[in-house]
Amino acid sequence: VTGPFEPGERVLLVDQRDRRYLVRLAPGETWHSHGGGVAHDELIGAPEGTVVRSPSGMWFRAFRPRMADFVLKMPRGAQVVYPKDVGPILVEADIHPGARVLEAGTGSGALTMALCRAVGRDGRVVSYDLRPEFQEKAASNVETFLGKLPEWLELREGDVREVATTGETYDRVVLDLPEPWAVLDALSGVLPSGAIVCGYLPTTIQVQQLVLAADPAGYEHLETFETLHRTWHVTERSVRPDHRMVAHTGFITILRRVPSAPQGAPQGW
Numbered sequence: 001v002t003g004p005f006e007p008g009e010r011v012l013l014v015d016q017r018d019r020r021y022l023v024r025l026a027p028g029e030t031w032h033s034h035g036g037g038v039a040h041d042e043l044i045g046a047p048e049g050t051v052v053r054s055p056s057g058m059w060f061r062a063f064r065p066r067m068a069d070f071v072l073k074m075p076r077g078a079q080v081v082y083p084k085d086v087g088p089i090l091v092e093a094d095i096h097p098g099a100r101v102l103e104a105g106t107g108s109g110a111l112t113m114a115l116c117r118a119v120g121r122d123g124r125v126v127s128y129d130l131r132p133e134f135q136e137k138a139a140s141n142v143e144t145f146l147g148k149l150p151e152w153l154e155l156r157e158g159d160v161r162e163v164a165t166t167g168e169t170y171d172r173v174v175l176d177l178p179e180p181w182a183v184l185d186a187l188s189g190v191l192p193s194g195a196i197v198c199g200y201l202p203t204t205i206q207v208q209q210l211v212l213a214a215d216p217a218g219y220e221h222l223e224t225f226e227t228l229h230r231t232w233h234v235t236e237r238s239v240r241p242d243h244r245m246v247a248h249t250g251f252i253t254i255l256r257r258v259p260s261a262p263q264g265a266p267q268g269w
């Protein structure tokens with residue numbers, strides 16, 4: 001979306017200290033910042049990058065939120081896949097336009113949005129979650145950010161293992177749930193050889209349990225990695241890393257579905 005801000009849109013307001021606020025524009029309404037009220041009408045019809053001032057002299061610059069901005073500000077029930085990890089997941093799990101992707105759990109829908117954008121209207125995203133209240137929140141988040149729920153997304157309430165009875169097949173699977181090793185057997189029937197499974201896990205113990213379960217269930221372990229995203233402070237007088245960073249979120253593990261090994265092949269093949 002480009003052009004002037006319209007009523008109903010979400011805008012991101014960033015103050016001089018880089019604090020960020022997400023505001024839904026409505027004619028005649030006022031946004032109450034800690035520096036006093038700012039009229040939405042000052043932003044409606046204005047271009048992105050517009051600067052507005054609060055009565056106490058605070059300045060805010062307005063942009064349309066990027067997906068990463070939105071995810072960190074949207075209502076969350078479960079822990080989201082952190083924006084720094086979304087890019088690597090899409091690339092390393094090779095989520096491409098037209099792909100059929102299975103996701104579990106939906107959680108707050110942070111990854112669901114990214115998957116929907118990556119596969120596009122020729123693709124399909126089916127996302128399971130055990131908890132209906134998370135799916136409702138996710139649906140509302142996806143709809144808010146993308147404008148409407150994409151027709152190529154299906155949210156299903158239930159255990160992802162239920163997919164085994166559907167007769168469907170998938171090219172890619174992303175698992176952000178506490179015990180992914182427990183679903184590998186059930187998923188093998190919906191995954192052709194070569195299909196990619198990506199696990200997102202917060203602890204090394206879980207990673208090891210997933211990797212050890214992979215081979216017996218018919219998956220090859222390609223890699224496990226983490227991403228470290230260190231932002232920098234850049235001014236005329238100094239250029240240095242910021243003092244704070246998000247040091248740990250999750251480990252990403254990539255598995256690939258393989259046919260069963262021929263008799264006599266070495267272990268792991």
Ligand SMILES: C[S@@+](CC[C@H](N)C(=O)[O-])C[C@H]1O[C@@H](n2cnc3c(N)ncnc32)[C@H](O)[C@@H]1O
Nearest residue numbers: 078080081105107108109110111129130159160
């Ligand atoms: C950490 S959250 C997922 C967050 C999500 N990836 C996001 O970015 O917003 C984990 C979710 O997995 C769900 N879950 C756990 N086991 C599951 C299973 N076997 N099948 C489906 N969902 C499951 C939980 O209910 C929870 O909502």
